[in-house]
Amino acid sequence: MSKVTITIDGLQISADQGMTVLEAAQANGLYIPNLCNHPDLKPAGLCRVCVVKMDDWKIAISCKQPVKDGMVISTEDPEVQQIRKNTVELIVADHPMTCLTCEADGKCELQRVAHYVGITPEGLNRYRRKVRAIPIDRSNPFFDVDHSKCILCGICVRTCDELQNINAIDYAQRGVASFISTLGAKPIADSRCESCGECVVRCPVAALAPKGAQEPMREVKSICAYCGVGCGVMLGVRGQKVVSVQGDRDNPVNKGSLCVKGRFGYKFINHPERLKTPLIKKNGKLEEATWDEALELVADKFSKSKGDKFAALASARITNEDNYLIQKFTRAVMGTNNIDHCARL
């Protein structure tokens, strides 16, 4: 890929042709404040916070502006600073001031941006401050939707469209009345949302927040046990308890994405009723057994049932390799072609 050289605030940096100014800055470790941009999504250019001055005269939006060789960018031009500051002040003036009890506290993009542009109480008090009073949608079992915290960056809408192809949500109404809505403004649980939570992890504030989330003490790299895809996960652990799951962005299988089960279905791990050993039915009652006992019992019963009276149904929860082995076992050991798979239904 051909390289271009651009100058940001007097600093010459190298960028790939086709990058945006913001991508070039980020690739070189430079921070340009932004709210509606996300590396996994196409740039939208809506929050107007990443505004820069181009070639000394033109206001440009760095997340949308492609780099050009020799381009000179200023992020600290007085006009740019003013627009950026007013824009952030407008958002903050419209935002609840409940940071300390907010799920996003500490990792909130709005906090980061507000801190960077330098919001002061005096500056903010000039504004007429009103927070939209829309009841929190708690219908989804895994996450809450709090429109009063929403900054309408549209990242959730684009995630649902571009990454998941579900299109469960979109903008509704217009002007200050606009909000992110499901079809017919139904509760999110009654929409076509599949609760994958991809939007929840990308929400820069806490308009979309997982229910009862806890900050982990440490993270453990693992593989999701739910199906044969084998998504990489980072299990958040506190003491002996799994308290969160993140998609592993470095895993080539899922690149950070997860489905509803992998992301939110981790409570079984520490559940008191979780099965930890095989159970064998003795005298009409299931009793705990060792693996050896269980396997022996199965082998014994299988060897009495060879031929067409045997059938195996394989599962999508095991890997391709295991599925292969099951059909091989059924055909070669059990001597029958009665093998099927749940995904065929």
Added chain:
Amino acid sequence: MQKVNSPADVAKMRDYCQAAFARRKLRFLVCAGTGCIAGGSLEVYEEFKRVISERGIDINVDLLFEGQESEAGTVTSGCHGFCQMGPLVRVEPMGTFYTKVKAKDVEEIVTATMDENTVVERLLYEKDDGSHATTELDVPFYNRQQRIVLGGCGTIDAEDIREYFAVDGFKALATILQDLSPEQVIEIVKDSGLRGRGGGGFPAGRKWEAGRNAKATPKYVVCNGDEGDPGAFMDRSVLEANPQSVIEGMTIAAYAIGAEFGVVYVRAEYPLAVVRLLKAIEQAKEYGVLGDNIMGTGFNFDIEVFQGAGAFVCGESTALTLSIEGKRGMPRVAPRPRTTEVGLYDKPTLLNNVKSFAYVPDIIREGAEWFKGIGTESSSGTAVFALTGNIVNAGLIEVPMGIKLREIIYDIGGGIPKGGTFKAVQTGGPSGGCLPESLLDTPIDYDSLDEAGSIMGSGGMVVMDERTCMVDVARYFLNFTEEESCGQCVPCRLGTKQLLEILNDICAGKGKKQDIDLLIELSHSIHGGSVCGLGQTAANPVLTTLRYFKDEYEAHINDKCCPARVCKDLISFRINEDKCKGCTLCARACPVSAISGEKKEVHVIDQGLCIQCGVCMEKCPNKFSAVDCVSPKIPVPAKEKTEVPA
């Protein structure tokens, strides 16, 4: 003669239709623009039909073909423009021009015209000197105008394409199909200096050229009739009065850029325009000047009408094309390709305003030089304005570019009614600005208005007198833009809301000293930071009123005084003891029983109960004029505040 089979047939069709008209000795044209229809012009039309048919004249034959002759006929026409004086009736061929005609006047007009060969003087327009204007040409409202796009408005029947043929309609299309290459057509449009009449003023010829040069196919021609500025009705009038000129202009544009399909985007709130446009399209197809194989030349172009659902922002070109596609009407974010490259269905699209297309047939017919000869160096041609507000002659006007605001307001508009004084004129709708008396000599052209802080816009012009509060005006427009913002970008969505709330506070007497600085600061940031033209210009009404009427803002904030006595929270009504004769009119009219006083005794307003509706002032007879409106507010004693009438 039923069809145009070759470009040469257009001239024959014109002669045929003209001859047919000539056989009708008299014609009563009743204005059927929306304004006049609201004033009852359709009843007037029905009455004409009845009165004339009583005389045994077959009025259903409004066009008389060979072998037929008639004494009189009556037709509905498009808007004449002089809405203030409607319903309007014109008698042709004499051109007698009647104003404020009621159904009961029809008998008299017909008798005077057909039997007595006189005019009904009381229905003629009365000039300042008391004399009467017999024809439109004598009326100052008309004789200072130069009508090109409005030329056909009020003179032809919009629902009969043959009338358009009779005034050289489709001649321009025939000329280009026969003699000119697309490049030559574009050259003519470029040479004419025509700039987009939607408000932006982008040179039309350059846009057409970009449309021509675009490689992708198919290409589209889109006509923007999503007129949404408060008080503006230019596009509506053109579509209602002369839809054929728009169809012809679009067809010429299609030929120039190589398109075969066009869309007219009209607001659903313009039902009459939609009906007439659909009728005109149907008739144009019947006559072979639209659709497949136009005029037998093998060129195809079809037009569809799309009705917008009422979002102001859909007037923005990229939002408009998305809206046609059935998507949410939100402007595309820059940097983006031009609409001429990626437009409707992501294909090259030529998008112009209704008036821009309507000029084209005239420019082709009369030549680029003719058009360039009208107006100024940088803004050629004429400008169409919807003149409204505190003005004697409200209506639709067309004037050469470069004319001064003063000429429009005083010579054409007739000045301020009821002896009021001029305060400001607002051009360009919610994106425009308010210009004061000192700028009345500003010439009307794109650049001069821009310099003054306003814009040409699509052509709204609201005149305001001294009873207008400029803070309230800014608030009105911000209320509009706040509601009409699409909501996608922060500066526009939250910025307009913030401006509006600050203005609301100022009008309510809750303004803070630093508010003026904040208004200016935010206005500049909203201008610099917004995605589209709506947001970028939304603060113009605030900035211009602050620039020219800052003292009013300061009076509101510092003295809690509304100098124009408009803002209810800052005014009180008071009865002048020396003037009140105790007639009790005000007390009886007061909706909240805040006025007390015996008959023939001085009345008093209870300030704690008064809701500042102003009815007392209206009701007080002029000979007494005992009710005053004062600002700042008369303080209400604390105990009075808590009293509630039983």
